[in-house]
Amino acid sequence: MPRCEAYSSRLRKGERAIDRLRDCVTGMTELRTERLTLTGVVPEDAAFILELLKDPGWLANISDPGVRNLEDARAYIEDRLSKSLWLVARDRSSDPVGIYGLVDRKGLPHPDIGYANLSRHAGLGYATEGATVLLHHAMHVLGHKVILAITKPHNVASRRVLEKIGLRFLRTVQLPGHDRHWVLYTTQIEEAAGANGVGT
Numbered sequence: 001m002p003r004c005e006a007y008s009s010r011l012r013k014g015e016r017a018i019d020r021l022r023d024c025v026t027g028m029t030e031l032r033t034e035r036l037t038l039t040g041v042v043p044e045d046a047a048f049i050l051e052l053l054k055d056p057g058w059l060a061n062i063s064d065p066g067v068r069n070l071e072d073a074r075a076y077i078e079d080r081l082s083k084s085l086w087l088v089a090r091d092r093s094s095d096p097v098g099i100y101g102l103v104d105r106k107g108l109p110h111p112d113i114g115y116a117n118l119s120r121h122a123g124l125g126y127a128t129e130g131a132t133v134l135l136h137h138a139m140h141v142l143g144h145k146v147i148l149a150i151t152k153p154h155n156v157a158s159r160r161v162l163e164k165i166g167l168r169f170l171r172t173v174q175l176p177g178h179d180r181h182w183v184l185y186t187t188q189i190e191e192a193a194g195a196n197g198v199g200t
């Protein structure tokens with residue numbers, strides 16, 4: 001089962017892949033919604049990841065990680081995506097829509113839920129549908145007590161998705177290594193108050 005081996009190998013290197021490895025051990029290598037199938041991101045997904053990282057929506061709202069070719073994309077998957085992100089598609093044989101997942105982020109005391117679609121799949125309710133099952137999995141299967149999310153203040157589509165899946169705006173924060181401000185959302189206002197970012 002290659003997706004599980006990737007998580008075991010990350011864990012052996014001392015990296016945090018425990019949530020996804022636990023999913024593998026318990027057989028949770030796939031999450032499903034009415035329209036979507038979520039599976040782990042693997043190096044074989046490099047062509048799609050390269051396209052996603054060049055998408056105007058990604059570049060405007062997330063970052064440019066400097067991934068320019070398939071080799072870069074494979075390395076980016078190994079280093080950044082394979083331990084926590086899910087590839088989202090209508091089904092296993094169709095082209096992927098985007099990647100969603102939980103990220104451990106410096107300055108945040110709880111996992112950060114995130115999602116990104118190719119622009120041509122926007123406005124179809126996919127992010128809301130996929131993030132809903134991911135949130136349920138995080139809280140009721142993995143046992144996380146609080147889930148956070150950060151997004152750029154002007155990212156109205158992302159903020160709307162967070163509200164639709166039940167997160168609430170907590171405050172504006174600045175995180176270590178970032179000079180910009182983010183809006184911070186949480187599943188539980190009281191317990192998330194310890195987030196280390198500099199509140200404004």
Ligand SMILES: CC(C)(COP(=O)(O)OP(=O)(O)OC[C@H]1O[C@@H](n2cnc3c(N)ncnc32)[C@H](O)[C@@H]1OP(=O)(O)O)[C@@H](O)C(=O)NCCC(=O)NCCS
Pocket residue numbers: 057058061062098114115116117118121122123124125126127128129150151152155156157158160161
């Ligand atoms: C954010 C993103 C994942 C949303 O995906 P999606 O599948 O289109 O989201 P959904 O269709 O589930 O919901 C989008 C909601 O935002 C609303 N929306 C979208 N653009 C909007 C705008 N400019 N102004 C107001 N509302 C807007 C939609 O109407 C919808 O709300 P509704 O169901 O109440 O009508 C997608 O736009 C994307 O990939 N953006 C680039 C990457 C990104 O920003 N990721 C988040 C980083 S934190």
